[in-house]
Every structure is written in structure tokens, then in C-alpha cells.
Amino acid sequence: MTRLAFYSFIRSNSVKIGLSFLFLTGIISLFIGKQFIEKQKQNITDTAIYQKEYITQNVKFHKDDMGLLLYYLKFSLINEVPAISGLSIGQRDVNPSIKSVTIRGLEGQKYDTDLNNPYNSLLGSLDFSFVLIFLFPLLIIAFTYNIISEEKESGTWRMVSVQSKSLFKHINKLFAIRLALILVVLLLILFLAIPVLNIPINADFWAVLATSVSYVLVWFGICFWVASLQKRSNFNAVVLLSVWILLIIILPTAVNNYLVNKYPVPEALETTLKQRKGYHEKWDMPKNATMDKFFAHYPQYKKYPVPEEEFNWLWYYAMQQMGDDESLESSKEMKEKILLREKSSRAIANIIPTIHTQLAFNQIVRTDLHNHMQFLDRLDDFHEKLRLYFYPKIFENHLVEEENWSKFKPEYAVTAHQINWGESLLPLLLVTALISSFALFNLRKI
Amino acid sequence: MNSEILIAKLFWKAAFKNKALFLLTFIIGLLTVYAAYSGRKNFKIQNDMRAKYQTEARKDWVDNPDKHPHRMAHYGHFAFRPKASLSVFDFGMESFLGNTIFLEAHKQNTVNFSEASFSTGMLRFGEISIAMILQVLLPLLIFFLGFGAIATERQNGTLKMLLIQGLKWRTLILGKSLGIIAVVMTLFIPIILATIFICTGFQDMNTSTDELIRLFFIIVFYFIYLVFFCVIAVLISAISKTSKAALISLIGLWLIFIIVLPRISQALGASIYSIPSKAKFESAIDEAIAKVGDSHNPDDPHYKALKDSLLAVHKVDSVKQLPFNYSGYQMREGEKISTNIYNQHYNQLLDIYQKQNVFSKTVSFLNPFMAVKNLSMALSNTNFDSFIDFQKQAEDYRYDLAQQMNNLQIKHISNEAKNSADKNHILDKEHWEEVKEFKYEPSGILLVFKNEWISFAAFLFWIGLLAFLIHKLSKTLKAI
Numbered sequence: 001m002t003r004l005a006f007y008s009f010i011r012s013n014s015v016k017i018g019l020s021f022l023f024l025t026g027i028i029s030l031f032i033g034k035q036f037i038e039k040q041k042q043n044i045t046d047t048a049i050y051q052k053e054y055i056t057q058n059v060k061f062h063k064d065d066m067g068l069l070l071y072y073l074k075f076s077l078i079n080e081v082p083a084i085s086g087l088s089i090g091q092r093d094v095n096p097s098i099k100s101v102t103i104r105g106l107e108g109q110k111y112d113t114d115l116n117n118p119y120n121s122l123l124g125s126l127d128f129s130f131v132l133i134f135l136f137p138l139l140i141i142a143f144t145y146n147i148i149s150e151e152k153e154s155g156t157w158r159m160v161s162v163q164s165k166s167l168f169k170h171i172n173k174l175f176a177i178r179l180a181l182i183l184v185v186l187l188l189i190l191f192l193a194i195p196v197l198n199i200p201i202n203a204d205f206w207a208v209l210a211t212s213v214s215y216v217l218v219w220f221g222i223c224f225w226v227a228s229l230q231k232r233s234n235f236n237a238v239v240l241l242s243v244w245i246l247l248i249i250i251l252p253t254a255v256n257n258y259l260v261n262k263y264p265v266p267e268a269l270e271t272t273l274k275q276r277k278g279y280h281e282k283w284d285m286p287k288n289a290t291m292d293k294f295f296a297h298y299p300q301y302k303k304y305p306v307p308e309e310e311f312n313w314l315w316y317y318a319m320q321q322m323g324d325d326e327s328l329e330s331s332k333e334m335k336e337k338i339l340l341r342e343k344s345s346r347a348i349a350n351i352i353p354t355i356h357t358q359l360a361f362n363q364i365v366r367t368d369l370h371n372h373m374q375f376l377d378r379l380d381d382f383h384e385k386l387r388l389y390f391y392p393k394i395f396e397n398h399l400v401e402e403e404n405w406s407k408f409k410p411e412y413a414v415t416a417h418q419i420n421w422g423e424s425l426l427p428l429l430l431v432t433a434l435i436s437s438f439a440l441f442n443l444r445k446i
Numbered sequence: 447m448n449s450e451i452l453i454a455k456l457f458w459k460a461a462f463k464n465k466a467l468f469l470l471t472f473i474i475g476l477l478t479v480y481a482a483y484s485g486r487k488n489f490k491i492q493n494d495m496r497a498k499y500q501t502e503a504r505k506d507w508v509d510n511p512d513k514h515p516h517r518m519a520h521y522g523h524f525a526f527r528p529k530a531s532l533s534v535f536d537f538g539m540e541s542f543l544g545n546t547i548f549l550e551a552h553k554q555n556t557v558n559f560s561e562a563s564f565s566t567g568m569l570r571f572g573e574i575s576i577a578m579i580l581q582v583l584l585p586l587l588i589f590f591l592g593f594g595a596i597a598t599e600r601q602n603g604t605l606k607m608l609l610i611q612g613l614k615w616r617t618l619i620l621g622k623s624l625g626i627i628a629v630v631m632t633l634f635i636p637i638i639l640a641t642i643f644i645c646t647g648f649q650d651m652n653t654s655t656d657e658l659i660r661l662f663f664i665i666v667f668y669f670i671y672l673v674f675f676c677v678i679a680v681l682i683s684a685i686s687k688t689s690k691a692a693l694i695s696l697i698g699l700w701l702i703f704i705i706v707l708p709r710i711s712q713a714l715g716a717s718i719y720s721i722p723s724k725a726k727f728e729s730a731i732d733e734a735i736a737k738v739g740d741s742h743n744p745d746d747p748h749y750k751a752l753k754d755s756l757l758a759v760h761k762v763d764s765v766k767q768l769p770f771n772y773s774g775y776q777m778r779e780g781e782k783i784s785t786n787i788y789n790q791h792y793n794q795l796l797d798i799y800q801k802q803n804v805f806s807k808t809v810s811f812l813n814p815f816m817a818v819k820n821l822s823m824a825l826s827n828t829n830f831d832s833f834i835d836f837q838k839q840a841e842d843y844r845y846d847l848a849q850q851m852n853n854l855q856i857k858h859i860s861n862e863a864k865n866s867a868d869k870n871h872i873l874d875k876e877h878w879e880e881v882k883e884f885k886y887e888p889s890g891i892l893l894v895f896k897n898e899w900i901s902f903a904a905f906l907f908w909i910g911l912l913a914f915l916i917h918k919l920s921k922t923l924k925a926i
Contacts (some may be wrong), residue, residue, distance in 0.1 A: 004616070009876075025706075028713075032713050032717070035716075035717055037727075041718065042723060043723035043724070043725065045728045046722075046723040046725040047723065047725040049725075050725040050726065050728070053729065054729065061743050066549060067809065090567055091562075091563075091565065091566075091567055092562070094542070094560065094562045094563055094565075095563055096724075097726075098724070100724075108548070111563075112556045113544060113556045113557070113558055113560075113563070113794075114724050115722070115723075115724050115727060115795060116538050116543035116720055116721065117721065117798075117799040117802055117803070117830075118560075118830060118887070119539065119712070119799070119803045119806060119830055120536075120715070120716050121542045121562060121711050121800070122539050122706045123709055123711070123712035124540055124570055124572075124708075124709055124712070125709070125711040125712070125713070125776070126710060126712075126713045130570075130709065135705075135707060136461055138701065181466070193675065206532055210757055222765075233690070234690065234693070237693070237694075238466075238590070241697065245583075245586070248571065249571070249572070249582065249583075250477065250574070252568055252571030252572070253571055253572045253573050253574035253578070254477075254574050255568060255573075256568045256571065256573055257480075257481075257483070257484040257485075257573055257574050258563075258811060259486070259487060259490055259543075259566075259568070260484075260561060260573075261484055264492065264495060265564050265694045266495045266498075266560070268546070268558075268559045268564075269495065269496070269559065270499070272524070272546060272548065272558075272559075273502060273503055273524065275508065276506070276522070276548070277506055277525075278522070278906060279511075280517070280520070280521045283513065283517050283867065284510070284511050284513060307654060308870065310609060310864060310867045310868050311864070311865050311867040311868075336654060338564055341564065341566060342566050344717060345566040345567075345568055346566075349568075355568055355571070358567055358571075359567050359568075362567045367567070367611045368569075369564075369565065369567065374739075376470040379489040400909055403788065404775070416868070418514050423648070431624065441747050
């Protein structure tokens with residue numbers, strides 16, 4: 001009986017077309033992800049080559065002035081792009097994965113953007129997360145909207161109710177067949193992703209898989225519930241499509257507008273203005289005003305005498321430092337504001353499965369905002385490390401040729417990353433359980 | 447024409463008997479109110495914020511004490527991109543565009559702090575604006591209204607009777623389309639009135655003529671866009687055997703138009719034309735500058751020749767004896783060379799972007815959604831061209847500012863000055879006020895016609911296509 005039901009379902013042309021369409025877009029999405037990863041890799045290779053060239057050339061030009069040389073030299077920090085991020089490009093198309101900075105004030109360089117075409121961001125990428133979140137539900141709806149209603153409409157329902165011992169089991173069987181088919185397509189795409197994107201099979205991969213399956217379950221739960229209302233097919237189709245539009249278009253866009261207006265980030269503009277003033281106004285002040293603050297920040301440099309001459313690199317870098325020190329407060333506020341945004345959106349996402357799945361994906365594959373904020377923190381550390389390394393060499397006027405410049409290669413930022421299984425899966429599983437229990441309640445007397 | 451109107455009237459009456467329609471209209475109305483409210487609020491928050499910091503940045507600039515002009519060239523200025531007033535209607539690309547750029551000598555900075563860079567990832571789903579409701583939700587409503595227009599009559603057998611009575615197919619299609627249009631107008635007209643009110647009424651009554659013309663075109667083209675969908679709904683309904691089949695085809699079409707095609711066209715463009723990495727882009731510029739003349743290279747032949755010719759013309763043997771500040775002169779030359787080269791490279795990059803976008807623009811011939819999306823953004827001044835326009839104005843300002851400071855240095859600073867920290871060689875601060883404040887002037891509507899001709903052509907194409915289909919199908923359609 002199950003076999004029969006399976007074959008009669010799969011024989012339909014529209015089912016075959018639907019499944020192949022989904023599979024095909026899934027495969028296309030993998031290649032789009034692959035292209036993204038390769039582009040990022042190319043960027044990293046380029047950065048390494050040009051950093052080397054740039055250093056070599058400037059070392060040649062400014063061989064007797066360490067201070068001037070470091071005015072120009074740029075050092076790159078890379079936020080690694082894991083292979084699995086090809087599945088959900090997330091915020092990585094907007095937020096750069098490479099930052100190149102000089103040892104001058106950081107706040108003036110920290111937020112510089114990459115080259116990108118905003119039109120592409122506007123239309124959005126066709127990555128796996130899009131296929132899963134947007135397209136999978138449509139096929140689930142198309143496969144299940146008429147499970148009870150069609151038999152009622154075509155008059156076979158009575159036959160079924162006479163023949164099968166338990167109608168409830170019969171319905172479950174029909175849903176199970178469709179769930180199995182959808183899951184096969186899903187797993188096929190995900191397992192193909194392993195060779196296409198070179199994804200290591202680790203916790204990240206299993207987390208993406210588990211989240212995807214849970215998301216599919218949510219939609220089956222919704223369809224199961226609508227079927228349990230035992231209305232006409234047209235009604236079911238319209239209700240399910242409305243739910244799709246609500247969860248995919250209306251709620252996320254409305255929530256986005258709400259958050260944008262609730263948490264604007266004027267701190268960003270404040271920071272950028274403060275760092276300019278903090279640095280530049282020092283040129284017009286007596287040197288001691290700057291040096292006192294600088295020595296308070298770095299007591300270890302007190303041993304260097306306050307320069308007498310008009311211009312001196314110690315004073316110059318101390319002034320640059322003031323740009324960062326005096327914008328520190330607003331920079332921190334900006335960060336807090338952004339984290340606040342993140343917290344609110346996560347809280348809202350808990351009850352909206354579509355948003356939740358997108359955010360969970362981005363978090364697992366490290367393309368989320370939080371990862372970028374961490375990267376910026378690492379950039380702070382990286383920059384500080386460079387400063388502390390070069391400051392004494394500049395202040396003591398070390399010889400340029402004595403430095404081993406070839407060791408300054410782009411570095412990788414180490415960001416903390418962990419998978420929170422509960423946080424990723426629970427909201428989806430709870431919604432599924434809740435909605436399925438409504439359905440079971442409706443079907444108790446069938 | 448009378449029978450068309452009669453059919454339309456009947457459709458109208460039938461439509462308003464449907465309670466679900468009231469519910470849908472109510473929901474869309476509610477969403478419009480929210481979209482208008484949040485669009486307006488965002489406009490106010492952002493523009494107040496940007497105006498505040500623009501004023502502050504200017505104040506900081508003017509408040510500078512007497513100093514060496516080159517210090518001022520480095521002090522620089524900021525340009526904060528103001529949001530266009532029609533962005534209340536269509537957010538367009540706004541959220542993906544940076545809004546803050548630092549303008550200083552020697553260096554073209556990036557435009558930072560786009561809304562997208564602060565986004566948690568939710569922006570992927572889009573934003574709700576009045577334009578989005580008109581572009582995305584109303585077509586779907588039209589399809590719900592119209593899927594049964596003819597297919598139901600066919601299923602009921604009433605279609606045969608109508609045709610036997612001598613009703614022409616053409617009349618039927620036009621009449622039903624007219625009916626749907628009439629029903630949709632009950633939403634469209636209030637939405638448009640609200641838009642006009644919000645975009646013009648709030649701005650202390652000084653809406654420019656340019657904005658009014660833009661608004662006029664927005665109304666006209668959205669109207670045409672919605673008519674397209676009304677006709678498509680009726681045509682699909684006419685060729686479908688059952689109303690269910692019509693509904694499924696229409697929903698499929700909607701998904702392809704709105705959800706799938708835009709992303710595919712984007713992916714196609716981005717995969718064929720690749721953007722260089724930032725490292726490569728910057729290094730190519732450095733290399734090109736080094737070929738012409740690098741002011742950082744002490745042995746650069748270009749600057750050596752420049753110096754020698756200056757010394758020869760003025761018949762002196764060291765730059766210190768020149769009647770003007772040599773270092774300023776050298777920097778003016780350097781700024782000219784580097785800016786020219788940067789602009790060349792940046793324009794090449796913009797060309798790549800344009801090539802990538804050609805797919806998304808030409809797909810308008812397959813997809814009226816893209817035609818209206820592109821046109822609407824352009825008319826609302828929220829597209830990439832408006833952004834580039836801002837960036838160009840900011841860059842011109844930057845260049846002028848740097849050269850103005852160089853000229854002040856050439857004219858007023860002695861060759862005895864050791865460097866810009868030399869307190870004995872400074873300039874009176876009254877000169878800082880001479881630099882005009884940056885003010886972004888949005889481009890006129892004429893540019894929209896030039897840049898968006900593809901979208902206009904796509905609209906014409908769709909008008910032609912649908913007229914042809916009505917004509918053709920009127921002859922070939924069967925009653926059963």
C-alpha cells in the first residue's frame with residue numbers, strides 16, 4: 001500500500017519537474033557559492049602578493065627614514081572564509097574579509113569597504129540558504145496542499161476511509177512519502193556540496209544539515225496543520241501561500257524596517273568625526289599636551305625625550321594615537337549599538353523560522369555580523385601589536401635595512417567559533433512540535 | 447466599448463462579493479501605512495543625523511586656527527550623502543550604499559557605513575516600502591483577483607453562452623482586464639495619494655519641479671505596470687482549462703518574475719564579469735602613477751625634469767630661490783596626476799559594474815518586475831547612478847579642496863618653511879572660510895531617461911507584446 005502510494009505520487013509529471021527544478025537550483029547555488037569562495041581566495045592571494053611588492057618598493061624609497069616608511073606601509077589581516085560559507089554567503093558580500101591598515105590611527109581606516117557592486121547585493125545571491133529558505137517550502141506546499149482535499153474532491157475519500165484501517169495512518173503515510181522525497185533532494189544537494197565546495201565533514205557541516213532538516217520539518221508541520229483543517233484544495237493553497245508570503249516577505253521586511261529605525265547608528269559618524277579632530281587638532285597644540293597623554297597611555301615610552309624640533313616621528317605617531325584614544329568612547333558605543341541590534345534580531349528570529357534559519361546558517365558558516373564584529377576586534381589587536389612592535393624602532397630611529405621585511409605577510413584573524421546546537425535547532429523544532437500538535441488535535445476524531 | 451464596460455462592471459460587483467478580497471485589501475492597506483510610516487521615519491532620522499554631522503564637520507573645519515595650508519589639506523572634510531526625498535517611496539539601493547566619505551588630499555577614500563554593513567542578515571529578505579508593495583504584493587493580489595476571470599466562466603459553461611450571444615473574445619478579455627484594473631484602483635489610488643502627500647506635504651512645501659515630474663512618471667509607470675499584470679492574469683485565465691490551473695500558472699509566473707529571475711540575472715552578470723580585488727585595484731593605480739611620476743620617489747624622473755625646467759625658466763639654481771613655494775607646486779602636480787589616474791581606474795571599475803548589471807537590466811524584456819524596479823529606483827534617486835553622482839561630486843570637491851590648499855601654499859608659504867609643522871610659516875585662518883561647503887546637488891530627471899532607456903524600451907516592448915497577445919488569442923481561443 002505504501003509502495004503504491006509512493007509510485008502513484010512519483011509518477012506524476014509535475015512532481016518530477018518540481019523535484020528536478022529544486023535539485024537543479026540547489027546545484028546552481030553550490031556553484032555560485034564556489035565562485036564566491038574562489039573570489040575570496042583570489043583576493044587573499046592578491047593581497048599577499050601586493051603587500052610584498054608594496055613593502056619592497058617603499059623600503060627602497062624610504063630606506064633611511066623608519067618613521068616615514070611606516071607612514072606608508074600597509075599590513076593585512078584576513079578573516080578566513082571557510083569553505084562551508086559558500087552555502088550561505090550572508091554578510092560577507094558587504095563586509096570585507098580582508099583589512100589592510102597602516103600603523104597610523106586605526107579608527108580612520110577600520111571601516112573602509114571593499115569593492116562591491118551594490119546592485120548585486122540588492123538583488124541578493126542565489127546561494128544554498130536562499131534555495132532552502134525560499135524555494136523548498138514552495139515545493140513542500142505544492143506537494144502537500146491537497147493531500148486530504150483532493151481525495152475528497154474527486155470522491156475517492158470514502159473509498160479510502162472504507163479500505164484503510166486507520167485514516168490517520170493513511171494521512172501520515174502520504175506525508176511521510178513526500179517528506180522522504182524532499183529530504184532526499186536536500187541531502188543530495190548537501191552531500192554534493194562536500195566535493196563541490198571542498199567542505200570538511202565536521203560539526204559545522206552537520207549543524208547546517210540539521211538546521212536544514214529542521215527547517216523542512218517546520219514547513220511540513222505547517223502543511224500538516226492546514227491539511228488537518230480538512231478544507232478544499234483551493235483554500236489550502238491560498239492559506240499556505242499566504243503563510244509563505246507572510247514568513248518570507250512580509251514579516252522579515254517589516255521587522256527589518258523596525259530594527260533599522262529603532263537602532264540607528266549615529267555613533268558611526270560621531271566616531272569618524274572625533275578621530276579626525278582628535279588627531280588633527282594636536283598639530284596646533286604644544287607638544288607636551290599630546291606627549292603627556294601618550295605617555296600616560298604607554299608608560300613604557302616615557303624614556304623617550306619629548307622632541308624639541310618642529311617635527312618628529314614620536315610626536316607624529318603620538319598625535320595619530322590621540323585620534324584613536326579620543327574616539328574610543330564613541331567607537332565603543334557604536335559597537336554596543338550594533339550588538340544590541342544583533343540581540344534584538346535574534347530574539348525576534350526565535351519566533352520567525354525563516355529569519356531564524358538565515359541567521360543560524362550565517363552564524364554556523366561564519367558569515368554573520370557577529371563574526372565581522374569579532375574580526376574588527378582582532379583587527380584592533382593586530383594593529384596594536386604592529387604599533388608596539390614598530391613604535392620603539394621608529395622612536396629609536398632603527399635602520400630600515402636591519403628589519404627583516406619579508407616576515408610581514410598577511411595574517412589570519414583567529415575568531416572564536418562554536419556551534420550552539422540548542423540555539424540553532426530548538427526554535428525550529430519547537431515550532432514544528434507546536435504546530436503538529438494542533439494538527440493532531442484537529443485530526444483526533446478522523 | 448459599452449460591452450467592455452458592462453463586463454468590467456459585472457466583474458467589479460462579483461469581486462466585491464468576495465469577503466477574502468476585503469481582508470486582503472485591508473492587510474495591504476495596513477502594510478502600506480506601515481511602509482509609509484517607517485519610510486518617512488527612516489528618512490527623517492537619517493537625514494537629520496547626516497545634516498547634523500555635516501554641519502559639525504564644517505564647523506570643525508572653519509574653527510581651525512592659523513596653520514600651514516597643507517595641514518588643512520590633510521584635515522580634509524566629510525561628505526554625508528543626503529537621502530533623496532523620494533526615498534520615502536522607494537528605498538531602492540539606499541541600504542546598500544555607504545553614506546560617509548572622508549575627503550582629504552592625496553587619497554580617494556571609500557564611502558562607508560552603509561545600512562547593510564550594520565545589518566544582522568535580515569536585510570537579505572528585503573525591506574518594506576510603498577514601492578515594494580506596489581511591485582511585489584499588488585501583482586499577487588491581481589493574480590488572486592483575476593485567475594478565475596475567464597477560466598471560471600469556462601468551467602461553469604457560461605463562457606459558451608456568452609460567445610454564442612455574439613460576445614467577441616477581444617471584448618471579453620478587455621472587459622475583464624478593465625474590471626480587474628478598476629478593482630485594483632481602489633488600492634492604487636489611495637496609495638498614490640498617500641505617496642504624494644508624504645513626499646511633498648512634509649517638506650515644508652518646497653518640493654522642486656524636478657521631484658514633481660519624477661513623481662508623475664512614477665505614478666504613470668506603476669499604473670502601466672499594474673495593467674500589465676491585470677492583462678496577464680486574464681490571458682492566462684483565458685488559456686487555462688480550469689481556474690485551478692490558471693491559479694497555479696499565475697503563482698508560478700509571479701515566483702519566477704519576483705523571486706527567481708532577479709537573482710539568476712544577478713548571478714549571471716557577476717559570474718561572467720569579475721570585479722578585481724581591492725589589492726589589485728590599488729596596486730594597479732600605484733603602478734600607473736609610478737609610470738607617470740611618483741612624488742614619493744626621490745629619484746622620480748618626471749619631478750626631476752619638472753624641477754630642472756622650473757629652475758631654468760626662473761634662472762635660479764635652487765628651488766629655494768623660486769618666487770613661489772616649490773613643495774606646493776610639486777604637490778599640485780602630484781594631485782593632478784594621481785587623481786586623473788585614479789579616476790581612469792575607477793571608471794573602468796564602474797564599467798565592470800555596468801556590464802554586470804546589463805543582465806539585470808535587459809532581463810526586463812522577460813520580466814516587467816525588473817523594468818519597474820530599475821525605473822522606480824532611478825526616478826526616486828535611490829539607484830546606483832544617483833550614488834555615483836554623489837561620489838563624483840564628493841570627489842570633485844575633494845580635488846578642489848586639495849588644490850585650493852596647494853595654491854594657497856604656492857602663493858603664501860615661503861620656500862624657507864621646512865615642513866608643514868613649521869610654526870613660522872602659517873596662514874591666516876580666514877582662508878578656511880573661503881572653501882565652499884560641500885553640497886550635494888541631485889541630478890535632474892533628464893539623466894534618468896538617458897540611463898534607464900532599457901527600462902523604458904522594456905515597457906514599450908511589454909505593451910506591444912500584450913497587445914499582440916490579446917489580438918492573437920482573440921482569434922484562436924476556444925470556448926471549451
